[in-house]
Amino acid sequence: MGIRILVVDDHRNTRDALALGLALLAIDVRTAASAAEAMLALEQYACDWLVCDVRMPVMDGIELVTRVNAARPEVRLILMTAYDVSPDEQARIAAAGAQLLIKPVTAEAVVRRCREASRAGG
Secondary structure (H helix, E strand, O other), X not given: OXXXXXXXXXXXXXXXXXXHHHHHOOOEEEEEOOHHHHHHXXXXXXXXXXXXXXXXXXXXXXXXXXXXXXXXXOOEEEEEEOOOOOHHHHHHHHHOOOEEEEOOOOHHHHHHHHHHHHHXXX
């Protein structure tokens, strides 16, 4: 079975470009434009990974991965950002069990991180 990824980013171009790159790598990928949309998608889509932007309106990515980790601990988590991450944010990311990638994030980098984590057993 292949990797299934839900990409969450409020910036359409970023979300669509990453999803297209993942699809070209034969990854089963879905997208969501907000944390609320992602929570709804997770009710119907059994993804292996959630790849999410840190800074989004209403509910940020750190809060989203915290909620997903509590509700669906089998889903592995990657956050991505183009901004500096404060020590408090780093602690919250670690507490949620998420990994952090710095933008620009390529589809290849996401797949590589997923495969490395799978080989490491985490």
